[in-house]
Amino acid sequence: MHGPLALPLSLLLVVPLFLSSANAHGIVQSITINGRYHAGNQPNQGFRAPGPSVIRQVQDTNPVKGSYNPAIICGTNAGRATQVAEAYPGEEVLFNWGTWPHNTGPIITYMASCGQTGCDQFNAANARWFKIAQVGKKQGSYDWHQNDLRSGAPGRAVIPRNLAPGNYLIRHEIIALHLASTVGGAEFYPSCSQLRVGGQGTGYPAENELVSFPGAYYDEHPGLVVPGVFEVGFQYQFPGPAIAQLGGSGPAPAPAPQQPSPTTQQAKPTPKPEEPYIPPINAAPIPSASPSPSPVKNAPISPAPPASTPTAPRRCKKRNSKRSIKFVTVKAEAEQAQPTPHYVEPIAISKRGVEVVDVPAPAGIAVAKRHHSRVMKRLAAAHSH
Numbered sequence: 048m049h050g051p052l053a054l055p056l057s058l059l060l061v062v063p064l065f066l067s068s069a070n071a072h073g074i075v076q077s078i079t080i081n082g083r084y085h086a087g088n089q090p091n092q093g094f095r096a097p098g099p100s101v102i103r104q105v106q107d108t109n110p111v112k113g114s115y116n117p118a119i120i121c122g123t124n125a126g127r128a129t130q131v132a133e134a135y136p137g138e139e140v141l142f143n144w145g146t147w148p149h150n151t152g153p154i155i156t157y158m159a160s161c162g163q164t165g166c167d168q169f170n171a172a173n174a175r176w177f178k179i180a181q182v183g184k185k186q187g188s189y190d191w192h193q194n195d196l197r198s199g200a201p202g203r204a205v206i207p208r209n210l211a212p213g214n215y216l217i218r219h220e221i222i223a224l225h226l227a228s229t230v231g232g233a234e235f236y237p238s239c240s241q242l243r244v245g246g247q248g249t250g251y252p253a254e255n256e257l258v259s260f261p262g263a264y265y266d267e268h269p270g271l272v273v274p275g276v277f278e279v280g281f282q283y284q285f286p287g288p289a290i291a292q293l294g295g296s297g298p299a300p301a302p303a304p305q306q307p308s309p310t311t312q313q314a315k316p317t318p319k320p321e322e323p324y325i326p327p328i329n330a331a332p333i334p335s336a337s338p339s340p341s342p343v344k345n346a347p348i349s350p351a352p353p354a355s356t357p358t359a360p361r362r363c364k365k366r367n368s369k370r371s372i373k374f375v376t377v378k379a380e381a382e383q384a385q386p387t388p389h390y391v392e393p394i395a396i397s398k399r400g401v402e403v404v405d406v407p408a409p410a411g412i413a414v415a416k417r418h419h420s421r422v423m424k425r426l427a428a429a430h431s432h
């Protein structure tokens with residue numbers, strides 16, 4: 048088609064592609080424990096059987112919404128994984144997210160004892176979790192540690208140096224807060240991996256360091272509803288308990304039977320939903336951690352380079368003036384390895400709507416500063432699941 052309609056029509060065709068690409072978010076694709084690499088599975092999408100892994104497979108890359116959603120435990124329809132990874136106190140675990148689109152919100156890691164049961168047989172709904180690591184905003188910066196993941200840096204947590212040996216789940220979680228100006232807007236991206244911790248530690252979590260999921264969070268928590276998150280000087284308050292000191296004594300509280308018979312018995316009846324049972328595919332239940340030939344392929348160990356995209360909120364000063372309509376031409380991100388799932392990321396949201404966008408999109412797109420808020424609201428609506 049030629050003539051005046053051609054250009055508008057082509058723009059209309061571009062927009063749906065733009066929006067549909069917002070469906071991919073992210074999962075933990077692999078973990079690396081002190082250099083030992085463990086691949087995860089792709090999301091099962093409701094049908095794909097998990098291959099051997101220590102990482103519990105999730106259904107899709109979408110966020111979990113709602114603190115009371117059972118999917119907040121280990122991710123949507125996360126079944127048991129077939130393998131268990133060796134780990135030792137003091138070892139660092141890297142959680143490799145691969146392509147990650149978001150830049151605002153904390154990264155939090157918990158562990159939970161599986162008791163006498165190998166974590167490949169453990170129902171995570173019965174887990175009692177203690178927090179081992181959390182990062183939020185960088186010191187004296189607008190930037191969040193989460194932003195580093197966008198350029199490939201992994202999430203990190205160290206197995207507590209005094210942790211008693213045993214079977215443990217490790218639950219690593221990103222909470223994305225870019226849409227969390229209202230209750231329920233926070234996006235949870237939990238991931239659980241199955242560990243067997245060795246060593247001679249003697250530390251157990253104290254009773255007041257243990258939480259359940261769901262239960263550890265509530266949607267109105269000031270760390271999950273953050274209308275001021277893009278304001279200068281915003282102080283973040285983490286949800287959940289403090290990081291555990293592991294000063295407790297005695298065996299780690301575990302709801303699993305103390306003397307399990309060969310046939311796995313059901314633990315106490317619980318109102319929590321049973322996770323789907325995934326029959327083990329691999330006959331060998333607890334393979335030792337085998338170093339991969341290329342252990343840290345996707346996991347840069349050195350600190351990630353400084354983020355190239357400044358995220359300091361810029362403000363429209365003349366919000367109410369017609370003359371304040373300006374066009375911002377998007378800068379390309381040359382180091383973007385793969386197409387970014389989200390072309391548009393709101394980095395300043397107020398009651399007036401989205402004010403500024405950070406757009407790792409193809410160069411040359413012009414965004415009207417004042418009027419893009421309507422576009423952004425549509426994008427945000429398309430983004431929120």
Ligand SMILES: [Cu+2]
Pocket residue numbers: 071072073110148149
């Ligand atoms: Cu997302």
